[in-house]
Amino acid sequence: MAPKEVIKVLVTGAAGQIGYSLLYMVANGDIFGHDQPLDLVMLDIEPMMGVLEGVAMELNDCAFTTLRSVVATADEKTGFSGIDAALLVGAMPRKAGMERKDLLAANVRIFKSQGKALDQFAKKTVKVIVVGNPANTNAGIAAKYAPSIPTRNFSAMTRLDQNRAQHQIAAKCGVTIQDVSGVIVWGNHSSTQFPDVSHAKVNKGGKSLAVYAACNDDAWLKGDFIKTVQSRGAAVIAARKLSSAMSAAKACADHMRDWFQGTKHGHHVSMAVPSDGSYGVPAGLIYSFPVTIENREWKIVQGLEINDFGREKMKVTADELAQERADALAVCQE
Ligand SMILES: NC(=O)C1=CN([C@@H]2O[C@H](COP(=O)(O)OP(=O)(O)OC[C@H]3O[C@@H](n4cnc5c(N)ncnc54)[C@H](O)[C@@H]3O)[C@@H](O)[C@H]2O)C=CC1
Numbered sequence: 001m002a003p004k005e006v007i008k009v010l011v012t013g014a015a016g017q018i019g020y021s022l023l024y025m026v027a028n029g030d031i032f033g034h035d036q037p038l039d040l041v042m043l044d045i046e047p048m049m050g051v052l053e054g055v056a057m058e059l060n061d062c063a064f065t066t067l068r069s070v071v072a073t074a075d076e077k078t079g080f081s082g083i084d085a086a087l088l089v090g091a092m093p094r095k096a097g098m099e100r101k102d103l104l105a106a107n108v109r110i111f112k113s114q115g116k117a118l119d120q121f122a123k124k125t126v127k128v129i130v131v132g133n134p135a136n137t138n139a140g141i142a143a144k145y146a147p148s149i150p151t152r153n154f155s156a157m158t159r160l161d162q163n164r165a166q167h168q169i170a171a172k173c174g175v176t177i178q179d180v181s182g183v184i185v186w187g188n189h190s191s192t193q194f195p196d197v198s199h200a201k202v203n204k205g206g207k208s209l210a211v212y213a214a215c216n217d218d219a220w221l222k223g224d225f226i227k228t229v230q231s232r233g234a235a236v237i238a239a240r241k242l243s244s245a246m247s248a249a250k251a252c253a254d255h256m257r258d259w260f261q262g263t264k265h266g267h268h269v270s271m272a273v274p275s276d277g278s279y280g281v282p283a284g285l286i287y288s289f290p291v292t293i294e295n296r297e298w299k300i301v302q303g304l305e306i307n308d309f310g311r312e313k314m315k316v317t318a319d320e321l322a323q324e325r326a327d328a329l330a331v332c333q334e
């Protein structure tokens, strides 16, 4: 078989803590394929160029067979030119006591500027994941300032929330992660998100059971389970004095691997994408839905039955996103 064409991948915030774990997974082929050669561009701010020089040395010293070249830059034109994938991590993280909305004004400006850079310099087929918080709203702003790129090429990361929820269910039911499937995260990557297990299954004792039957603890599923997932980021900050990094990098890798390589037959994953009005979510909001992916195109899973409990939770997080978008647009006008 002829060798694959080289792709160009950008990681922003590459000198940060998520970047350090993520770059390894980009460069070793876990995300884009072990037979997919790639040129890697790392973007960060000027004062971090010394650090990035060291990271570039380490990447080269890993002697990855998939990594063709590494460039470190603080220049957006160099960073965004001709890229096939943009992993937008670079932004300020939340510190103890801060809410995600506190980050909005500082971080939204970064995504306005990077949206313009995508518009001007990236391939029109580029696939974009936003990790930097507030991730959903930042993705919407980047898309707005990149009108020449299809909006559906923009996404935000809620895979970490899905992974966290999956772990909670596996631990509660005493099964392995592989035994839990179909967990959905709806809405915003924030404390209003709705981790929903009403369509999820657990393999237990050789049987496929609905999560409610397998856990046999409705009060936990409707209460502490949801709260634990919603507040997991804050719990990690409280314990580590730094926000989640290794798990965030792994989730980013999961998200982009599935986007480029497709979801397994019969499985869906959670991804924040532009709403088309499905499930009554206002069109245009970057809202986390269950999606399936084939040929690098995602499709929102349709026809899931939503009960009153779920509908109410899905509306709360949509309302928060609408407010965040209004706040972000106001910052962009300043
Ligand atoms: N969506 C999600 O599930 C998660 C999102 N996050 C978010 O990811 C972001 C990054 O987190 P960390 O890596 O822990 O932060 P960090 O502070 O360790 O690294 C951020 C990096 O971004 C760089 N940066 C700042 N402005 C930039 C710009 N304009 N262009 C390029 N680089 C720039 C900084 O210099 C720094 O090296 C934060 O906003 C954090 O809240 C973190 C965990 C999960």
Ligand SMILES: O=C(O)CCC(=O)C(=O)O
Binding pocket: 093, 094, 100, 133, 160, 232, 233, 234, 236, 237, 243, 244
């Ligand atoms: O701001 C935070 O909650 C920490 C980073 C994050 O988004 C998360 O860990 O979920």
